[in-house]
Amino acid sequence: xxxxxxxxxxxxxxxxxxxxxxxxxxxxxxxxxxxxxxxxxxxxxxxxxxxxxxxxxxxxxxxxxxxxxxxxxxxxxxxxxxxxxxxxxxxxxxxxxxxxxxxxxxxxxxxxxxxxxxxxxxxxxxxxxxxxxxxxxxxxxxxxxxxxxxxxxxxxxxxxxxxxxxxxxxxxxxxxxxxxxxxxxxxxxxxxxxxxxxxxxxxxxxxxxxxxxxxxxxxxxxxxxxxxxxxxxxxxxxxxxxxxxxxxxxxxxxxxxxxxxxxxxxxxxxxxxxxxxxxxxxxxxxxxxxxxxxxxxxxxxxxxxxxxxxxxxxxxxxxxxxxxxxxxxxxxxxxxxxxxx
Amino acid sequence: xxxxxxxxxxxxxxxxxxxxxxxxxxxxxxxxxxxxxxxxxxxxxxxxxxxxxxxxxxxxxxxxxxxxxxxxxxxxxxxxxxxxxxxxxxxxxxxxxxxxxxxxxxxxxxxxxxxxxxxxxxxxxxxxxxxxxxxxxxxxxxxxxxxxxxxxxxxxxxxxxxxxxxxxxxxxxxxxxxxxxxxxxxxxxxxxxxxxxxxxxxxxxxxxxxxxxxxxxxxxxxxxxxxxxxxxxxxxxxxxxxxxxxxxxxxxxxxxxxxxxxxxxxxxxxxxxxxxxxxxxxxxxxxxxxxxxxxxxxxxxxxxxxxxxxxxxxxxxxxxxxxxxxxxxxxxxxxxxxxxxxxxxxxxxxxxxxxxxxxxxxxx
Numbered sequence: 001x002x003x004x005x006x007x008x009x010x011x012x013x014x015x016x017x018x019x020x021x022x023x024x025x026x027x028x029x030x031x032x033x034x035x036x037x038x039x040x041x042x043x044x045x046x047x048x049x050x051x052x053x054x055x056x057x058x059x060x061x062x063x064x065x066x067x068x069x070x071x072x073x074x075x076x077x078x079x080x081x082x083x084x085x086x087x088x089x090x091x092x093x094x095x096x097x098x099x100x101x102x103x104x105x106x107x108x109x110x111x112x113x114x115x116x117x118x119x120x121x122x123x124x125x126x127x128x129x130x131x132x133x134x135x136x137x138x139x140x141x142x143x144x145x146x147x148x149x150x151x152x153x154x155x156x157x158x159x160x161x162x163x164x165x166x167x168x169x170x171x172x173x174x175x176x177x178x179x180x181x182x183x184x185x186x187x188x189x190x191x192x193x194x195x196x197x198x199x200x201x202x203x204x205x206x207x208x209x210x211x212x213x214x215x216x217x218x219x220x221x222x223x224x225x226x227x228x229x230x231x232x233x234x235x236x237x238x239x240x241x242x243x244x245x246x247x248x249x250x251x252x253x254x255x256x257x258x259x260x261x262x263x264x265x266x267x268x269x270x271x272x273x274x275x276x277x278x279x280x281x282x283x284x285x286x287x288x289x290x291x292x293x294x295x296x297x298x299x300x301x302x303x304x305x306x307x308x309x310x311x312x313x314x315x316x317x318x319x320x321x322x323x324x325x326x327x328x329x330x331x332x333x334x335x336x337x338x339x340x341x
Numbered sequence: 342x343x344x345x346x347x348x349x350x351x352x353x354x355x356x357x358x359x360x361x362x363x364x365x366x367x368x369x370x371x372x373x374x375x376x377x378x379x380x381x382x383x384x385x386x387x388x389x390x391x392x393x394x395x396x397x398x399x400x401x402x403x404x405x406x407x408x409x410x411x412x413x414x415x416x417x418x419x420x421x422x423x424x425x426x427x428x429x430x431x432x433x434x435x436x437x438x439x440x441x442x443x444x445x446x447x448x449x450x451x452x453x454x455x456x457x458x459x460x461x462x463x464x465x466x467x468x469x470x471x472x473x474x475x476x477x478x479x480x481x482x483x484x485x486x487x488x489x490x491x492x493x494x495x496x497x498x499x500x501x502x503x504x505x506x507x508x509x510x511x512x513x514x515x516x517x518x519x520x521x522x523x524x525x526x527x528x529x530x531x532x533x534x535x536x537x538x539x540x541x542x543x544x545x546x547x548x549x550x551x552x553x554x555x556x557x558x559x560x561x562x563x564x565x566x567x568x569x570x571x572x573x574x575x576x577x578x579x580x581x582x583x584x585x586x587x588x589x590x591x592x593x594x595x596x597x598x599x600x601x602x603x604x605x606x607x608x609x610x611x612x613x614x615x616x617x618x619x620x621x622x623x624x625x626x627x628x629x630x631x632x633x634x635x636x637x638x639x640x641x642x643x644x645x646x647x648x649x650x651x652x653x654x655x656x657x658x659x660x661x662x663x664x665x666x667x668x669x670x671x672x673x674x675x676x677x678x679x680x681x682x683x684x685x686x687x688x689x690x691x692x693x694x695x696x697x698x699x700x701x702x703x704x705x
Contacts, residue, residue, distance in 0.1 A: 055527040055528070055529060056498075056527055169616055171616060199384040199385055199554070199616075199617070200384060200554055200555070200595060200598060200599055201384055201594070201595065201598055201612075201613035201616070201617070201632075202613075202616060203598065203599070204598040204599075204600075204610035204611065204612040204613070205612040205613075205614075207600070207610060208609075208610060208612055211607075226527060226528065227600075228528070228602055229599070229600040229601055229602040230600050232600065232602060232604075232605075232606055233600035233604070233606060233607065233608060233610065234606075234607070235606060236606065252606040253605050253606050256602065256603070266529060267528060267529065268602065269532075270528045270529045270531065270532040271528055271532075271557070271602050272528075272531070272532075272535075272555055272557030272558045272560070273557040273560060273601070273602065274602070275602045275603050276603055277603075288497060288499070288500075289497070
């Protein structure tokens with residue numbers, strides 16, 4: 001996977017977040033470094049949902065955390081509203097100035113129960129953000145806002161005033177997490193595997209709710225998941241990641257109907273009910289992801305790639321367009337995917 | 342029936358808790374022939390894992406178990422303690438969901454596999470380790486010799502699950518129970534593990550019970566599927582028949598609620614309203630009725646029994662999907678805007694066509 005490069009970035013006014021050349025590394029004990037995210041770039045337009053998909057360890061969650069500067073990346077830029085006059089470069093901010101920007105990006109996490117404080121009543125959990133930002137709302141308005149948001153996620157606000165998280169089911173706790181994130185009226189909501197811990201019958205309820213909240217509060221979503229079908233369903237644009245790099249970026253339907261990167265095809269062929277435009281044979285790769293301590297040279301996917309040649313070890317592929325809003329970082333992309341559909 | 346490997350009749354499991362009796366499994370029956378695969382599908386709390394644990398004799402002593410389970414000609418629940426020791430783990434073995442926690446972190450992989458060979462089959466240490474190496478090779482682990490001397494933390498999740506499978510297979514079981522064997526794994530690894538289980542089953546003529554929450558996993562990999570809801574079997578059918586003509590509203594809803602990889606972005610999903618019942622509340626009628634689009638009066642006060650629809654296809658429903666009574670019930674509920682159980686039907690409006698499309702698109 002290669003891919004470095006920024007061909008897939010869009011220089012439009014309505015880009016709300018741009019991440020450029022993001023690098024995230026973690027030192028380990030023995031003078032080694034985990035290369036979690038290497039030279040990753042992407043952008044999101046206002047109101048768009050960006051899906052990030054990949055196997056565990058590919059850096060999807062690290063990317064999300066680096067965007068909110070938890071912790072700040074080693075290098076690279078994370079810019080809010082980059083094409084406007086009030087562009088904010090998050091990596092350049094510290095302390096109070098960074099804190100001032102934080103309400104603009106909120107997050108919800110995978111495990112809904114452990115991400116809520118078990119000792120507090122739900123109403124207080126949702127309300128807390130508004131107390132941290134007293135200049136936004138006061139007194140009665142806070143109550144009204146909390147009630148409104150709880151109502152919109154389908155939690156009875158009277159019940160919420162005297163119950164704690166353990167008295168709610170997993171699906172309801174995820175609704176509460178969404179309420180807590182949305183109450184500050186963020187511009188961007190980062191959802192890190194929001195439905196992975198939920199039962200299948202609850203999953204669709206939460207996905208529907210996210211869509212509803214997006215329309216209602218004008219949110220822009222970053223949606224991280226390992227589930228390819230879920231990502232296609234919710235996303236406008238999808239990034240496929242592998243070992244900290246981008247493989248393929250594009251409009252969700254274009255990417256799924258004509259997957260060009262061998263890794264995207266492997267993922268699609270491995271799903272329990274594989275996509276019809278890839279053959280099952282394509283899933284036949286080794287199941288070992290190389291260690292992020294010493295990622296392969298050149299294209300990082302080459303060690304598992306059925307199409308790898310010498311060039312893939314020597315030269316890192318640069319991301320390039322194969323059609324409108326569909327980009328791939330591969331020396332030997334599969335470009336006839338569409339015909340097979 | 343004569344050749345059946347496993348016969349489960351009217352299995353019920355209850356746990357007495359402070360809140361009351363939890364009826365985790367209620368009257369589950371099935372028959373498994375040698376070499377066959379049964380898929381058990383359900384959400385958390387549906388009783389699928391408790392069923393598996395009951396078969397494996399792994400339930401805590403305070404659980405209240407009733408029913409008959411026969412393995413070959415042996416009655417599992419009345420087996421003498423002296424024979425038990427060499428039954429579970431030898432004739433019948435289990436693979437658990439989480440490969441991280443089902444291995445002993447402070448013992449080498451080779452010793453963990455060799456352990457059951459030494460205990461059950463009286464192999465000496467040397468023989469057992471040699472056989473462990475062969476087993477690792479059979480489950481597709483490269484460099485088995487090196488892996489034998491490694492600890493679980495040195496292996497990836499996929500390799501660890503292969504080790505767990507090797508341990509389960511060590512004594513050549515005739516039945517393998519796999520409880521969500523791939524839920525904790527990545528999709529690419531999941532496919533490998535499911536393929537491996539299938540291959541091993543075929544090579545060894547072993548029967549398998551594959552427990553999962555994902556209908557996609559059982560499709561194409563099992564001979565028969567049993568769908569469970571709140572401790573009950575709601576539908577049981579040969580796999581092909583189930584996907585072609587599902588009868589239970591819950592099975593239908595499960596399939597419609599999952600996003601599919603080949604439907605366009607932003608396709609509307611049909612959520613299942615509400616949530617699974619607490620199995621402590623004993624409902625007089627069908628446990629699914631409060632969430633069901635097909636419910637009729639009798640669903641509220643009369644528990645539906647399993648009825649046969651075609652060869653081997655059973656469904657516990659008063660108004661099954663695709664039958665005149667079911668269509669009538671649904672039409673009546675739609676006209677009324679609310680079901681007899683008080684479910685608001687308006688949330689489903691405008692998605693009927695899509696449901697049809699989705700289903701016809703899903704059959705290949």
